[in-house]
Amino acid sequence: MQIQSYMREKAKLVHQALDDYTAGLEGIPSVLKDAMRYSLLAGGKRFRPVLVLATVEALGGNTQQALPFACAIEMIHTYSLIHDDLPAMDDDDVRRGMPTNHKVYGEAHAILAGDALLTEAFGIMARAAGETGVAPEVALALINEASVAAGAKGMVGGQVDDLLGEGRTVTLAELESIHHRKTGDLIAFSVRAGAMVAGADEVALAALTRYAYRLGLAFQIQDDILDVIGDAVLIGKPVGSDEANQKSTYPALLGLEESKKRLNEITEQAKNAIIGHDGINPERLLQIADYLLARDR
Amino acid sequence: MQIQSYMREKAKLVHQALDDYTAGLEGIPSVLKDAMRYSLLAGGKRFRPVLVLATVEALGGNTQQALPFACAIEMIHTYSLIHDDLPAMDDDDVRRGMPTNHKVYGEAHAILAGDALLTEAFGIMARAAGETGVAPEVALALINEASVAAGAKGMVGGQVDDLLGEGRTVTLAELESIHHRKTGDLIAFSVRAGAMVAGADEVALAALTRYAYRLGLAFQIQDDILDVIGDAVLIGKPVGSDEANQKSTYPALLGLEESKKRLNEITEQAKNAIIGHDGINPERLLQIADYLLARDR
Numbered sequence: 001m002q003i004q005s006y007m008r009e010k011a012k013l014v015h016q017a018l019d020d021y022t023a024g025l026e027g028i029p030s031v032l033k034d035a036m037r038y039s040l041l042a043g044g045k046r047f048r049p050v051l052v053l054a055t056v057e058a059l060g061g062n063t064q065q066a067l068p069f070a071c072a073i074e075m076i077h078t079y080s081l082i083h084d085d086l087p088a089m090d091d092d093d094v095r096r097g098m099p100t101n102h103k104v105y106g107e108a109h110a111i112l113a114g115d116a117l118l119t120e121a122f123g124i125m126a127r128a129a130g131e132t133g134v135a136p137e138v139a140l141a142l143i144n145e146a147s148v149a150a151g152a153k154g155m156v157g158g159q160v161d162d163l164l165g166e167g168r169t170v171t172l173a174e175l176e177s178i179h180h181r182k183t184g185d186l187i188a189f190s191v192r193a194g195a196m197v198a199g200a201d202e203v204a205l206a207a208l209t210r211y212a213y214r215l216g217l218a219f220q221i222q223d224d225i226l227d228v229i230g231d232a233v234l235i236g237k238p239v240g241s242d243e244a245n246q247k248s249t250y251p252a253l254l255g256l257e258e259s260k261k262r263l264n265e266i267t268e269q270a271k272n273a274i275i276g277h278d279g280i281n282p283e284r285l286l287q288i289a290d291y292l293l294a295r296d297r
Numbered sequence: 298m299q300i301q302s303y304m305r306e307k308a309k310l311v312h313q314a315l316d317d318y319t320a321g322l323e324g325i326p327s328v329l330k331d332a333m334r335y336s337l338l339a340g341g342k343r344f345r346p347v348l349v350l351a352t353v354e355a356l357g358g359n360t361q362q363a364l365p366f367a368c369a370i371e372m373i374h375t376y377s378l379i380h381d382d383l384p385a386m387d388d389d390d391v392r393r394g395m396p397t398n399h400k401v402y403g404e405a406h407a408i409l410a411g412d413a414l415l416t417e418a419f420g421i422m423a424r425a426a427g428e429t430g431v432a433p434e435v436a437l438a439l440i441n442e443a444s445v446a447a448g449a450k451g452m453v454g455g456q457v458d459d460l461l462g463e464g465r466t467v468t469l470a471e472l473e474s475i476h477h478r479k480t481g482d483l484i485a486f487s488v489r490a491g492a493m494v495a496g497a498d499e500v501a502l503a504a505l506t507r508y509a510y511r512l513g514l515a516f517q518i519q520d521d522i523l524d525v526i527g528d529a530v531l532i533g534k535p536v537g538s539d540e541a542n543q544k545s546t547y548p549a550l551l552g553l554e555e556s557k558k559r560l561n562e563i564t565e566q567a568k569n570a571i572i573g574h575d576g577i578n579p580e581r582l583l584q585i586a587d588y589l590l591a592r593d594r
């Protein structure tokens with residue numbers, strides 16, 4: 001199967017699970033359910049949950065055991081997008097080709113829909129042990145890692161520094177530190193979740209973690225490049241918004257050509273991290289890295 | 298020991314643990330740490346974590362094992378206050394006698410400080426098994442219950458309906474449904490966390506859960522009453538704000554005298570739920586119920 005088809009199939013699996021789960025939430029205000037589902041089911045690449053599933057397969061693990069973690073990660077990612085888009089933060093009106101959550105449901109409901117998605121994510125992970133047979137110790141370790149990756153040391157801290165950096169030129173080291181926390185930690189957690197559910201040993205886990213951080217950085221550089229040269233229709237949001245928001249980006253700091261060169265190097269580093277390891281069948285993960293390099297949205 | 302001293306002592310224990318934990322957070326932006334600590338360490342009654350500790354003691358359990366859950370609950374409670382106070386929600390300027398979080402740190406940082414506190418809370422609970430010897434299955438069950446109590450079915454859903462009810466008169470049944478979710482579920486979770494850490498059986502757990510929901514409702518009725526007849530200096534926020542915000546309250550729906558009568562009845566129901574059970578030493582929990590009835594802040 002081609003990598004595009006593979007990713008589409010996995011994304012569909014995750015989408016269906018998220019749809020089923022949120023449709024089944026009973027006893028909650030309908031506007032809250034609508035607001036949660038609006039952003040959660042808006043589509044998107046499902047890059048993080050697909051990584052969870054591809055990693056568990058690369059290690060010969062059980063996809064059904066990994067699915068709750070894949071869904072939880074997408075819920076955490078979606079909550080972060082809803083909050084980042086708020087007027088008090090990035091003040092974005094369009095996301096994935098649709099009005100942002102607060103534009104449709106108002107700020108209060110957007111904040112609360114984000115809060116609810118984050119909170120549900122931890123419940124889904126906590127129930128995974130009982131429902132799918134993941135070892136309780138593994139589920140607890142993953143809940144802890146999710147908290148660190150998404151919390152003050154990880155994603156939230158990265159967003160704070162990202163906001164603080166607006167309007168001034170940050171150094172390349174600062175920019176990479178922001179990306180490491182704002183997107184890298186959750187991408188690394190996605191790969192680690194798949195690996196830990198599959199029972200990866202420490203050596204494989206370290207290799208896959210390095211792959212994930214390099215992949216996350218490549219993903220971010222490509223995002224920055226697409227904001228300069230991409231097609232707004234494909235991306236689903238206006239291009240040039242980074243420059244308009246005075247965001248520091250790779251093209252702004254290094255220029256477009258140097259950014260592309262760096263994207264290629266880092267993608268190679270990601271791939272090299274997982275080649276030649278016993279117990280890792282790297283094919284799909286290598287294809288995902290190449291796919292990201294070539295993506296136009 | 299008098300109940301006031303007992304509650305002060307337990308509140309101090311929790312405060313110290315929260316102070317130590319957040320002071321030890323390394324590698325996070327200083328403004329984020331400051332914003333988190335500003336609200337978390339602002340004082341308050343520490344009612345929920347004190348309930349956790351009093352319940353674990355009522356069952357002869359281990360306070361140290363319950364402490365991480367007590368801290369997590371206070372972090373969840375604090376995050377909810379920060380978000381509820383935002384301009385898009387209740388738009389409050391003063392809380393516990395101090396400017397609200399967004400008044401000091403701005404809306405973006407207030408949203409993110411709330412997000413971070415919620416996220417950290419789940420990490421603290423996940424690590425409790427490894428660090429204090431709580432059984433992994435118990436930790437997972439509590440993380441799941443926390444997610445339900447704080448999420449779309451519980452606290453967040455209650456806040457959505459609370460906002461939807463502003464400016465119109467809700468029925469008593471609607472009001473109690475809002476309180477049940479907005480404050481009751483987290484108070485019930487506090488008692489259940491103490492009970493489950495102490496290994497309570499199903500009968501004791503059911504009795505304590507009923508106690509907690511009645512206590513939570515009494516707490517809310519007293520809150521409403523204090524907003525009418527209380528002393529703004531003691532409460533730490535302006536009185537009369539419910540009426541100004543057109544919030545439905547017990548005094549508004551039932552009148553002040555009938556509200557006081559109902560407060561007394563519900564407090565008695567709370568106490569009766571836990572009297573005469575094998576394995577529950579109810580003394581402190583009964584005193585806490587009486588203390589809440591008589592409180593002036």
